[in-house]
Amino acid sequence: MKTFDQYQNPALAVDLVVLGYQLGQLQVLLLNRKEAPFANRWTLPGAFLQFTETFQQTCHRILDSKLGMRNLYLEQLYSFDQPDRDPRGRVIAVAYYALINPANYKTAAGTMANDVKWFPVHELPDPAFDHQNIIQTALKRLQAKILYQPTGFELLDQDFTIADIQELYECILGRELDRRNFRRKFLDARYILPTGAKRGNLKNRHPELYRFNKDLPLQKFHLNIELP
Amino acid sequence: MKTFDQYQNPALAVDLVVLGYQLGQLQVLLLNRKEAPFANRWTLPGAFLQFTETFQQTCHRILDSKLGMRNLYLEQLYSFDQPDRDPRGRVIAVAYYALINPANYKTAAGTMANDVKWFPVHELPDPAFDHQNIIQTALKRLQAKILYQPTGFELLDQDFTIADIQELYECILGRELDRRNFRRKFLDARYILPTGAKRGNLKNRHPELYRFNKDLPLQKFHLNIELP
DNA sequence: CAACTTAACGTCATTATGACGCAAAGTAAA
DNA sequence: TTTACTTTGCGTCATAATGACGTTAAGTTG
Known part of the structure; x- marks a missing residue:
């Protein structure tokens, strides 16, 4: 039985749309990116999938270690495959979205490091990569979801x-x-x-x-x- | 700017749940697998993503070349990540589902090679890998979908x-x-x-x-x- | 032309929804 | 202590959507 490690596989990233409801507005959590490409632009929190991880484990690694968030609603959103979505090479993004109540964390506006910020969904900056597209996909999903599942309460x-x-x-x-x-x-x-x-x-x-x-x-x- | 080709990335497969309506029953198209692992078991049609392909291109490569199907309804279903879902190594599966009218193809029961077969969804064999799980996910998605989108007509x-x-x-x-x-x-x-x-x-x-x-x-x- | 089967049309009670009116509870100003 | 003002809580009415089911029409077979 042969294995596949020798083939050239695309890199696999997990990107997170963290949504919170605060000050009467739905907000998305974005990080200010330090490195090229897209240095100084805002991006979704994300990480490359480690070889033995599940998607959920990657999500929790990002959420817990970078943002101190746990016990939240998490659901797979969609997988994004545009070949040019990352200028560094072929990267597939598996996107998840999380619903949190910001009041439960020290991430309320003003109490965070200045490279982590909540943006109201109608006042988004122009984010890096295809993250605008991912965010809009998450918002549409949420609109549909709250009509037939009681997920709104998570916020x-x-x-x-x-x-x-x-x-x-x-x-x-x-x-x-x-x-x-x-x-x-x-x-x-x-x-x-x-x-x-x-x-x-x-x-x-x-x-x-x-x-x-x-x-x-x-x-x-x-x-x-x-x-x- | 560095690239990611040097990292060990999971293999990325695209698997297809092809659904057709025939003889008053909803049916799934399965292939009889020749090679190990799971030799002689039934599987979803699938292929590894080529480095420059989009998911849709992979889907059409499978559908057109292997099955002679084109111009069909195709939608991303879900991405499956269980680390042990393929005994050959780490393989992520991005699943799509297709709705077709079998009457439009030579794939009506009896007119196909004996390694390609329609199975009514309530008389499925025990398929290889986690394909049972993928099929059930597709059926649930279809149930929800036909209630708020006119997709049933595709069949x-x-x-x-x-x-x-x-x-x-x-x-x-x-x-x-x-x-x-x-x-x-x-x-x-x-x-x-x-x-x-x-x-x-x-x-x-x-x-x-x-x-x-x-x-x-x-x-x-x-x-x-x-x-x- | 009688028997049988499926299609087409209709009725009625119940429930869900959209568009409002109005009184009660609480605070702040007169 | 009134009065004004705002938000909450409750109610009404007309219309639309749904579930349950009866009846007639069109076509084939015997």
Whole structure:
């Protein structure tokens, strides 16, 4: 039985679209690249796959060691194969995306090294390589995903108000939703359950806090919202 | 600027799940493998990515040269990374799936070389490598896809009856649907348009022939069917 | 022309959705 | 202590979509 080590294989990189929700905006985490090519440009965090690693292991190596993040939602996004996507040679990128709540990390705006930064998805710099393309693919995936899987909750605190989650949905979907119909849907369908507590320290009426209903059968979650 | 050719990179294979609808059943195309490992076992058609190829080019190389198929629906499925998925060494598989109408090719049952064969998806042999896993991933993807994209039509003749397409949906989704409600949905929403012709040569009433409505805005296509 | 089968069309009750109105709770200003 | 203002929470109504199912029409076979 022969092996394949002697053939010329493309290099294999794993790139991560880390998405967080902060200050009412969906944000992407980018790194400022030091080396050529694309020195001083912003890029997705990434690493080359080590020979014995799985993709997930590479992801966790990047997230844990470089960014101090763990226990997050992670899913394979797509594999990118344009032959000229890296000027150094043939590099295939397997992209994953992660959803995190920035409040759980020291990565809130301002508390990070200046080569790591959150960018609101509508104010992105022109990133290196084909990373713009990868980011847009992730955003489209997320738009589709939150309509049939309760993944949006990964971006919020465990306890949240209905206004919180509605703003998150509006931000991701890029359209406004009727407050009262949104509430009705999430409550009637029991996607969320009241905790009994309310959020205080507010100027106006104190809203109730809710939590995702962990007992919800996954195939029951479905929102019928048209994209703009 | 350095290149990466000198590193030890995993081999990169492209594997194809070719799906066809025939004899009222969804079928997968498998090849009988001649060489070790897994000699005499059935596998997905596949090939190693050549250094300058895109994934799609590899797919077309496999489909065109080995199977004589072209002009088909092709979409990236998922990338498989289990380190032990190939006993010859580390091989990453980027899987694509293709939807074809077998009637358009000489690959109808019985007209093929005996090392190429269609298998109904519920009567699969135990395939080599992790190909069972890849096939099941493709079937789940197809189930989800036909509910929000009009991809099912790729598996049928251009002109079809409502019974044809309903049987296709029932077969892919694995559940029965009400004949009258199915018709109502597809006609009222103008997913399909009448051609004016009817299918003759039948024992009973001759059904009208329809065609997919090419002018349908894609975001309008949506079926609200729960999976079993 | 009677029997049989599939296609085509229709009805009705229930549920989901879109578009709103209005009262309650809380803070801040008068 | 009112009054103004804002956000939350609850409710209504019309319309659209869906599930369940009955009836008639078209065609073949005996």
